[in-house]
Amino acid sequence: MLRRMSLTADVLSHGVLPGVAAGFLLAGLSLPAMAFGGLLAGLVVALGAGALSRATGGREDAALAALYLVALAAGVLLVSLRGGPAELTHILFGSALGIDDDALLLMAGTASVTLPALAFAWRPLVLECFDPDFARAVGARGGIWHLGFLALVVLNLIAAFQALGTLMAVGLMMLPAIAARHWARSIGGMVYVAVGLAMLASIGGLLLSVQLDAPTGPAVVLTAGLGWASSVLFGPVDGLAARWWRRPHLAG
Amino acid sequence: MSPATIRLAELTLSHARHPAVHHLSGSFLPGSLTAVVGPNGAGKSTLLRALAGLHPVHEGRIEGAAGQVALLPQAATLDRHFPLSCLDVVLFGLWAEGGAFRALPRDAAARARAALAATGLTGFERRPVGSLSAGQFQRLLFARLLLQNAPVLLLDEPFTALDARTAADLLTLIRRWHGEGRTVIAVLHDLDLVRAEFPETLLLARDPIGWGATAEVLTASNRLRARMMAEAWDDAAPPCDGRAVA
Numbered sequence: 127m128l129r130r131m132s133l134t135a136d137v138l139s140h141g142v143l144p145g146v147a148a149g150f151l152l153a154g155l156s157l158p159a160m161a162f163g164g165l166l167a168g169l170v171v172a173l174g175a176g177a178l179s180r181a182t183g184g185r186e187d188a189a190l191a192a193l194y195l196v197a198l199a200a201g202v203l204l205v206s207l208r209g210g211p212a213e214l215t216h217i218l219f220g221s222a223l224g225i226d227d228d229a230l231l232l233m234a235g236t237a238s239v240t241l242p243a244l245a246f247a248w249r250p251l252v253l254e255c256f257d258p259d260f261a262r263a264v265g266a267r268g269g270i271w272h273l274g275f276l277a278l279v280v281l282n283l284i285a286a287f288q289a290l291g292t293l294m295a296v297g298l299m300m301l302p303a304i305a306a307r308h309w310a311r312s313i314g315g316m317v318y319v320a321v322g323l324a325m326l327a328s329i330g331g332l333l334l335s336v337q338l339d340a341p342t343g344p345a346v347v348l349t350a351g352l353g354w355a356s357s358v359l360f361g362p363v364d365g366l367a368a369r370w371w372r373r374p375h376l377a378g
Numbered sequence: 379m380s381p382a383t384i385r386l387a388e389l390t391l392s393h394a395r396h397p398a399v400h401h402l403s404g405s406f407l408p409g410s411l412t413a414v415v416g417p418n419g420a421g422k423s424t425l426l427r428a429l430a431g432l433h434p435v436h437e438g439r440i441e442g443a444a445g446q447v448a449l450l451p452q453a454a455t456l457d458r459h460f461p462l463s464c465l466d467v468v469l470f471g472l473w474a475e476g477g478a479f480r481a482l483p484r485d486a487a488a489r490a491r492a493a494l495a496a497t498g499l500t501g502f503e504r505r506p507v508g509s510l511s512a513g514q515f516q517r518l519l520f521a522r523l524l525l526q527n528a529p530v531l532l533l534d535e536p537f538t539a540l541d542a543r544t545a546a547d548l549l550t551l552i553r554r555w556h557g558e559g560r561t562v563i564a565v566l567h568d569l570d571l572v573r574a575e576f577p578e579t580l581l582l583a584r585d586p587i588g589w590g591a592t593a594e595v596l597t598a599s600n601r602l603r604a605r606m607m608a609e610a611w612d613d614a615a616p617p618c619d620g621r622a623v624a
Contacts, residue, residue, distance in 0.1 A: 246479070249476075249479070256456075256457070256462060256467070257456055259427075259432055259449075259451060260449075260470065262431070263430045263449055264473040266473060307461075311461055311506045312462070312463065312506070313461050
């Protein structure tokens with residue numbers, strides 16, 4: 127989000143799909159096969175997206191959009207080769223109530239890896255986002271941190287797709303982050319707000335899906351979307367309400 | 379503070395094979411204070427970026443620059459709405475001491491405050507970068523450069539968008555760096571300033587027009603030659619036969 131790479135996250139989520147589908151094709155609805163396939167495909171797409179971005183001089187949006195359309199089509203086709211609409215829905219949109227022990231362990235493991243890794247890479251990541259040239263000039267190896275971060279994103283997508291589906295998982299990732307911009311002015315503050323919003327959205331979405339008997343993934347993402355919309359409206363930083371409510375200017 | 383000599387040998391830098399800097403040879407001596415002048419598109423910024431290792435060398439060589447230079451980029455190339463405080467940005471100037479993981483030195487915050495004060499930004503520590511004006515942002519980058527404490531300083535249009543008082547303050551800083559024996563290379567457009575403050579000048583119009591004592595380089599005939607540089611690329615140009623055209 128901070129690097130104007132929101133589209134890349136979208137591409138990654140779609141890029142995971144053919145890998146998951148290939149795993150499904152070979153081994154059925156088996157978690158290890160699908161997770162491994164998704165991880166592999168996601169990493170390939172992350173590298174490919176990075177290369178595309180360099181080749182197009184930073185104006186990668188059209189190329190990335192092309193990539194994710196192709197990935198989505200390939201994934202759907204692969205799943206349809208073996209499964210029916212039920213399996214397709216399961217992979218695309220997930221089912222939080224169908225999670226087994228393996229999936230839970232994968233999620234817990236991913237979370238345990240991701241948090242320390244992010245804390246570890248915090249300084250170089252922030253520098254690489256703010257001023258990549260400076261990072262390069264002082265030998266901070268920003269590119270490696272950037273790739274490592276994308277790998278973490280892929281890992282988390284894989285962990286989440288069981289519950290939310292490949293298409294919905296990225297929503298829970300992006301929406302709270304985008305919303306957080308309206309609540310905090312520092313990066314640290316944004317992270318806290320984003321995590322809090324994501325937790326609210328997960329719990330709220332789960333309750334909603336039980337109450338309305340609706341699929342979980344979309345319910346969670348819609349709840350996150352509601353959080354985003356209210357942030358745009360009522361957030362203190364560049365929110366619409368803050369713009370309308372004109373307070374008198376200060377003396378200095 | 380003992381910078382090494384930076385030698386350029388037949389240096390050619392290019393954008394999509396078209397030369398931005400063409401067959402440039404010469405040296406920046408230790409402790410020299412050089413202005414790089416020339417028309418728009420003459421390759422001045424590209425030269426500085428190459429010295430900082432940010433632009434690939436197409437042909438020829440740069441010797442002695444690696445590891446000792448710090449670059450003040452053109453402020454316009456950065457995202458000024460990033461959610462960082464001024465203190466955070468300045469502290470990145472200590473990267474060489476802290477790196478990715480090590481703790482910053484004990485006096486880091488004090489040194490960062492001193493750098494902010496030296497660039498007229500006292501009291502801006504907690505201000506988000508997004509709330510700065512263009513001139514204030516330029517001064518913030520200057521403060522970061524101060525903390526980098528490099529033997530060779532590359533300044534890309536350091537006075538753009540600055541008011542007279544700030545420009546004078548920063549010029550004092552440049553004089554101080556020169557007095558400390560650092561090598562300073564600055565891209566500038568104000569020729570009066572160059573004549574008054576910079577002993578050496580490199581006049582660049584893709585091809586080197588002149589490099590040496592400022593008074594000898596900034597002659598009327600040299601400036602006319604620089605002005606005649608064809609700004610557009612020649613799409614039908616053949617591969618270069620190895621000699622400067624100008």
